[in-house]
Amino acid sequence: MSTHYRGRFAPSPTGPLHFGSLVSALASYLDAKKHHGDWIVRIEDVDGTRCKTLFSEQILNTLNSYQLFSDETVRVQSNHTETYEHYLSILKTQERVFPCNCTRQSLxxxxxxxxxxxxxxxxxxxxxxxxxxxxxxxxxxxxxxxxTFVEDLKNTCPILKRKDDYFSYQLAVVVDDHQQSITHLVRGADLIDTTAQQLHLYSLFGWNAPNLCHIPLITNNMGEKISKQNHAKPIINGDLPTLLRALYYLKIDLDAVTTISQALNLAIQSWEPNKLKGIQHLRLEEQDHYFI
Ligand SMILES: [Zn+2]
Structure with a gap:
């Protein structure tokens, strides 16, 4: 594996970018840039029933408006289904997978x-x-x-390819991160739940897993993740006050900045994951409720 830091942000285009996603994008970007590494954007549109090209374009426009530019061509998962099929066939040969036609009802x-x-x-x-x-x-x-994930792999058998022929996020994300030589993942704490499954896939393929870092999840007053499912609003493009509020939740307080590039440069210097130590959830403050 490459020793040069390579991080990524991998949104699913099921809606425009919202405030919680901006916080995640920033955390992965700041960590990569603090380590003088590459930061790569990938579109995770493997679920063809929920993802739309229009949203991919909107998300990339919004990231660019905040000067969060991918250091490489944006990889789009739906262009790589043959690759996922190849790796699934390896697991079939190893007898690590089994066919299942259980229904939601039967489960x-x-x-x-x-x-x-x-x-x-x-x-x-x-x-x-x-x-x-x-x-x-x-x-x-x-x-x-x-x-430490004690029961995680005993109690569930995750789907790698669905009945409708779409590959699951679990398989695609591991294959992509490996193929793109990603060394560090900085992502939301909601993904801790599926981390053991991903570590297991890395191990079955004989690959080294990237370093993992889970940032706190931004939640509403009900303790729910700010997400498209919870109707989070799209953020405005290129808005400095929005950027400063997102940085605030990463424990970066910037005063007297006047441009987005100035804010990003100062934020790279100030980014310190230790300041978030042990935090899995951060409730959105009252003044920021217009983001949801
Ligand atoms: Zn089954």
Missing amino acids: SKYQGFHPHQCNSTINEPHSWRLKASDIIYSYHDPIQGKL
Whole structure:
């Protein structure tokens, strides 16, 4: 693996960029630039039922308006389905996956988890699921501390390819990060839940996992993630006050800056993940409620 720092921001184009995504984009950008590394944008549109090209364009425009420019050509996942098929075939050969035609209804008694290998056949329309494992993964997160995943792989068998032929985020994200030689992931704490599955995939493919760092999730008053599902509003393009508020949630307070580039340069110097130590959630302050 390359020792040169390579980070990325990988939004899903299911809607325009909202405030929570801007905070995530900034954290990954600041960490990359603080380490004199590359920062790459990738469009995670592997779920063709929810993603739209229009939103990809809007997201990239918004990132550019905040002077968050990808250091390389933006990779678009939907152009790489053959690659994901190739890596799924490796897991099939290794007998690490199994066909599944369980329905949401049949899994409702397991709260939507799929805790065991089922007896579905390959002749029916089916998804491909990763077999459960007893392996316990653990790593040190610069913000969240030591994280150990004891039950995560025992209790669910995540889908890698869906019944409708779309690949899952889990497989695509691991393959992409490996192919793009990503060395550091800085992303929202909501993704801690699926980290063990990704570490397991890295291990099955014999790849080194990137360094992982999970920043606090920005939540509303109900403690829910600010997300497109919760109808977060699109942010205005190129708006300095919005940028300063996003930096505030990364514990960067800037006074007397007049331009976006000045703010970014100062923020790179001030970025210190230690200031967020142990925080998984940050509630959006009253004055920022116009973002949701
Ligand atoms: Zn099943």
